[in-house]
Amino acid sequence: MTETEQHSIMKFGTIAIIGRPNVGKSTLLNRLLEQKIAIVSDKPQTTRTRILGIVHVPGAQIALLDTPGLHKPQHLLNRRMVRTTVEVLEEADILYVLMDTTSSPGPGDLLVIDHVKGAVRKRPRPVILVLNKVDLVNKLKLLPVMEIYARLFAWTDVVPVSAETGDNVDRLLSVTVAHLSEGDAAYDADTVTDQSMRTLASEMIREKILHQTYEEVPYSVAVEIDEFVEEGKLARISATVLVERESHKAILIGKHGERLKAVGTDARREMEQIFGMKVYLQLWVKVREAWREDEHALTELGY
Ligand SMILES: Nc1nc2c(ncn2[C@@H]2O[C@H](COP(=O)(O)OP(=O)(O)OP(=O)(O)O)[C@@H](O)[C@H]2O)c(=O)[nH]1
Ligand SMILES: [Mg+2]
Numbered sequence: 001m002t003e004t005e006q007h008s009i010m011k012f013g014t015i016a017i018i019g020r021p022n023v024g025k026s027t028l029l030n031r032l033l034e035q036k037i038a039i040v041s042d043k044p045q046t047t048r049t050r051i052l053g054i055v056h057v058p059g060a061q062i063a064l065l066d067t068p069g070l071h072k073p074q075h076l077l078n079r080r081m082v083r084t085t086v087e088v089l090e091e092a093d094i095l096y097v098l099m100d101t102t103s104s105p106g107p108g109d110l111l112v113i114d115h116v117k118g119a120v121r122k123r124p125r126p127v128i129l130v131l132n133k134v135d136l137v138n139k140l141k142l143l144p145v146m147e148i149y150a151r152l153f154a155w156t157d158v159v160p161v162s163a164e165t166g167d168n169v170d171r172l173l174s175v176t177v178a179h180l181s182e183g184d185a186a187y188d189a190d191t192v193t194d195q196s197m198r199t200l201a202s203e204m205i206r207e208k209i210l211h212q213t214y215e216e217v218p219y220s221v222a223v224e225i226d227e228f229v230e231e232g233k234l235a236r237i238s239a240t241v242l243v244e245r246e247s248h249k250a251i252l253i254g255k256h257g258e259r260l261k262a263v264g265t266d267a268r269r270e271m272e273q274i275f276g277m278k279v280y281l282q283l284w285v286k287v288r289e290a291w292r293e294d295e296h297a298l299t300e301l302g303y
Contacts, residue, residue, distance in 0.1 A: 012183035013175065016088045019098035020108035021069025028098065028163035029053050029066040030064060034172065036274065037193045038066050038202070039207035043218045045069060048077070048303055050084050052194040054187050055216040057064050057180065060177050061185045070112050075292040080303050089119045093142060094126045094179050096172075098152075101131045101160065105152060108202060113153055125134040126156040127180040130172060137300055172256065198225045199302070201237055201271055207264040209241065209252065212259055217251055220244040222291060222301050226284075238282040242291055242301075249285050260285065263302040 017025045021044030030036045033053045039046060051066040068081035089095065097116055099109055116127060129149055134142065146158055157175050159169040197205075202223040210218045220243050227238040243249050252262045253260045260283055268281040291297040 001253045004182050009182050010096070011177060011180035012063070012184050012185055013093040013170060013176075013180040014063045014091070015094045015096055016092035017064060017066050017098060018085065018112060019061070019296055020112055021071055023069070023098045023100045025069070025098050026051070027081055028130070028132065028161070029064055031166055031183060031261045032064060032113075033061075033164045033192060035192065037195055039203045039210070040055050041207060041218070043080070043210050045058070045071070045078070045219065046207075049079050050088050052124035054191055054193070055173070056189060057173065057177060059225070061187060062173075062176060062180070063168050063186065070115055071108065072111070076295065077292040077298055077303055080298060086115065087113060090122070093130065094120070094123070096128050096130050097155075098130045098132050099149065101133050101142070102136045104145075110152075113180045116153065128172070128175060128179075129155040131151070131158065131160040133265065134160045134217055135165050135167060145232075152204060165292060197275060198228050200234075200274065201228065201267075203223055204241055204270050204274075205263065205267045205281075208263045208270075211266070212263055213251060217243070217248050220292070221252070222297075222303075224301065230277070234278045234280060236280045236283070237271070237273070239266065240284045240286050242286055242288045242297075244287070244289055244291060246287055251283055251288050 017029060019025050025131045026040050026047050027040050032055050037053055038051045047066060054063045055062040055064060056205045067085040067088050070082060070085055073079040073082050095116060097112060099105065120127060142160055159168065159172045159175055161172055174275045202225050205223045206221060209221050222242045225237065226240055227236065229236045234294035241252065243252060257298050264281055268279045286298065
């Protein structure tokens, strides 16, 4: 062991990724990890749970916590989602507050800032404003946008990024490492996430449904894995897709079962790539009325 290695100090910290729905929190998590562990879609309220991803850099370990977008909840499911986010917000060492640079701060963003103010009042911490989706805005517009945000909160740092292209995320990482405290690494060097293969499988199915359905359907969907059996290099997966209405079931299945088949094919392909195994996937669709208001169903589904 060399002198420097012997005296090298490990840094560790937990980071909450906070923002209104659809600003790109999960895209950023995947980008920072350089692999996909969180599903992404153009529909708001994609993420429903806390998702841990661990970034390992020389001398530091960063535990990122992706969260459901903060919003005004209308169902019990949404109340639980917001509660999850508030818990993460309270416990994390550093906060990333994500905003979508393509629009001016609106009521949804102000709600986020209110939550952040409350959390920081209880326990002061570095709060990094991450202005996302800069690939979609003219660089000349960035400075005026930054000035608008500067008036809303005393940010510790402001880092414009594109989670989609990866532009400037290395800078976000270096700013983050600078704020980490000394501490022992909490995870093994090869641990990347706390998501089980079962959870990843169910989320990938849900993501493909979000990509292929519209209006009420994406919100009325939950996926339960009934069976996940590994046989050497093959995974046999059977899953039930819950929807709230017969009409949603008809839409999801599609004419001659075409939509469900497309969902299954897309999900299977991605699982095969991510798990590095051959996947045999069976999907069933079941109506479970008002599961989003059902305490018991929500707990069973892991929400
Ligand atoms: N152009 C562009 N699109 C982005 C960027 N980051 C995210 N997106 C897109 O924005 C949409 C929402 O991304 P998500 O990562 O699911 O957003 P989220 O904040 O996790 O959303 P919720 O889970 O619903 O709270 C998706 O269509 C992404 O592809 C970016 O930097 N640039
Ligand atoms: Mg998300």
